[in-house]
Every structure is written in structure tokens, then in C-alpha cells.
Amino acid sequence: DQQVKQNSPSLSVQEGRISILNCDYTNSMFDYFLWYKKYPAEGPTFLISISSIKDKNEDGRFTVFLNKSAKHLSLHIVPSQPGDSAVYFCAANAGGTSYGKLTFGQGTILTVHP
Amino acid sequence: SAVISQKPSRDICQRGTSLTIQCQVDSQVTMMFWYRQQPGQSLTLIATANQGSEATYESGFVIDKFPISRPNLTFSTLTVSNMSPEDSSIYLCSVYGTGSTDTQYFGPGTRLTVL
Numbered sequence: 001d002q003q004v005k006q007n008s009p010s011l012s013v014q015e016g017r018i019s020i021l022n023c024d025y026t027n028s029m030f031d032y033f034l035w036y037k038k039y040p041a042e043g044p045t046f047l048i049s050i051s052s053i054k055d056k057n058e059d060g061r062f063t064v065f066l067n068k069s070a071k072h073l074s075l076h077i078v079p080s081q082p083g084d085s086a087v088y089f090c091a092a093n094a095g096g097t098s099y100g101k102l103t104f105g106q107g108t109i110l111t112v113h114p
Numbered sequence: 115s116a117v118i119s120q121k122p123s124r125d126i127c128q129r130g131t132s133l134t135i136q137c138q139v140d141s142q143v144t145m146m147f148w149y150r151q152q153p154g155q156s157l158t159l160i161a162t163a164n165q166g167s168e169a170t171y172e173s174g175f176v177i178d179k180f181p182i183s184r185p186n187l188t189f190s191t192l193t194v195s196n197m198s199p200e201d202s203s204i205y206l207c208s209v210y211g212t213g214s215t216d217t218q219y220f221g222p223g224t225r226l227t228v229l
Contacts, residue, residue, distance in 0.1 A: 004156075034217070034218075036220075041123075041222070041223075041225075042222055042223070043118070043206050043208075043220035043221050043222045043223050044157070044206075044220045045220075046115075046217045046218070046219060049216070049217065089156065089157070091157075097216050098210065098216050098217050098218045099145065099210050099216075099218075100145075100162070101147075101159045101162075101172070102157070102159065102208075102218060104156040104157040104158075105156055106154075106155065106156045107156060
């Protein structure tokens with residue numbers, strides 16, 4: 001039972017353009033969402049999070065959008081840079097914080113071409 | 115953010131043996147978590163490590179297979195016991211955000227290959 005799904009295994013984008021990574025969830029109890037970036041041979045690095053009381057959160061080049069009715073969130077990276085090339089995971093939790101069990105999607109490999 | 119280190123970074127082990135993975139944090143944290151990432155899969159929580167009490171295991175994971183110690187607020191170990199090739203995974207520890215940050219931070223992971 002995959003409660004968090006990233007349906008695109010990979011995404012290729014030109015440098016300077018927008019990257020949009022998508023994530024869907026099925027568990028209505030999830031109310032806190034995070035995006036992590038992972039380079040090979042490293043642990044996941046936190047990027048940005050959003051609580052279900054918001055529908056948008058921005059941090060520099062990264063913006064996360066949450067559509068609760070559709071149970072869908074997306075990460076926008078603008079402008080994309082070659083250093084953004086990595087695996088991106090979305091994660092979800094119930095309880096309004098990141099404290100406790102995070103349920104992860106399977107990841108999307110982003111490649112940003114110079 | 116917390117700085118987390120894990121030892122070993124990788125290992126190749128024989129079937130039937132056990133490996134203990136260490137996780138060290140540079141600050142005191144209440145909760146530490148152990149995750150597994152099997153090849154091509156997402157991260158899955160194995161257990162939550164509480165200081166001074168037994169770890170809490172997720173469905174599908176048992177203490178006999180994955181014993182955990184948490185002797186203080188900056189350190190934890192996960193042992194993978196009686197290993198089989200199916201245990202080949204990346205094992206990661208994480209900690210709940212220290213200070214005012216509401217985030218889980220992850221260690222670099224231990225890549226385990228079982229032959």
C-alpha cells in the first residue's frame with residue numbers, strides 16, 4: 001500500500017527553466033509534508049516543508065504547493081541549476097509536524113542539463 | 115541543523131553474520147529514527163529509538179532481527195542480525211529537528227551488501 005506516490009521516476013530540464021516535481025498521497029491523516037534532496041552516497045537533505053494549514057511555502061528558488069482536495073503536492077524549482085541534479089523525495093506525516101514516522105515516496109531523479 | 119555521522123559508511127558481509135551500525139549526533143536529541151532504503155525503493159521506517167526505553171518497531175520489523183540501543187541522547191546503534199541477501203540496503207538514522215526547526219535530519223547512511 002503505497003500511501004505516498006511519485007509517479008514520475010525521472011525528469012529532465014534545461015538549466016534556467018522551471019522544474020516541477022509532483023507527489024500524490026492517499027492517507028487523509030497526513031497533514032505535514034516535506035521535500036528532501038538526495039545525492040549518491042549521501043543521506044537525504046531537507047529542502048522545504050509545508051503544513052496542511054497552508055497551500056504554498058517559498059524558500060528562495062524552491063516553492064512547494066499543496067492541494068488538499070486533490071491530495072497532491074508539487075515542488076517548483078526556479079531557475080533550475082545543474083547542481084540541482086539529484087533524487088527528490090516527498091515525505092508525509094500525520095500530527096502536524098515532522099516528528100515521528102515519515103512516509104516517503106519512491107523518488108524522482110531530476111537531471112538539469114547545462 | 116544537526117550534524118549526524120554513521121559508521122561504517124559501507125560494508126560487505128557474509129550471510130548469517132551480524133553488523134552493528136552506529137549513529138552519532140552532535141547535539142542532544144529526544145528521538146532518533148532508523149530507516150531502510152532497499153534498492154530502487156523508498157525509505158521505510160524500521161523503528162524509533164527512545165533514550166532509556168525499548169525501541170518502538172514498525173510493522174514488519176522485529177527486535178530479534180534489528181536490535182537497537184540508545185544509551186544516551188547523542189548516540190544509537192542498529193544491529194542487522196543473521197543477515198541474508200534481502201537485507202542488502204542503505205540504513206539511515208535520522209533525528210527530529212533540534213532547537214526551533216521542525217524537520218527530520220538524516221545521516222549519510224550505511225550501504226550494506228550481504229553475499
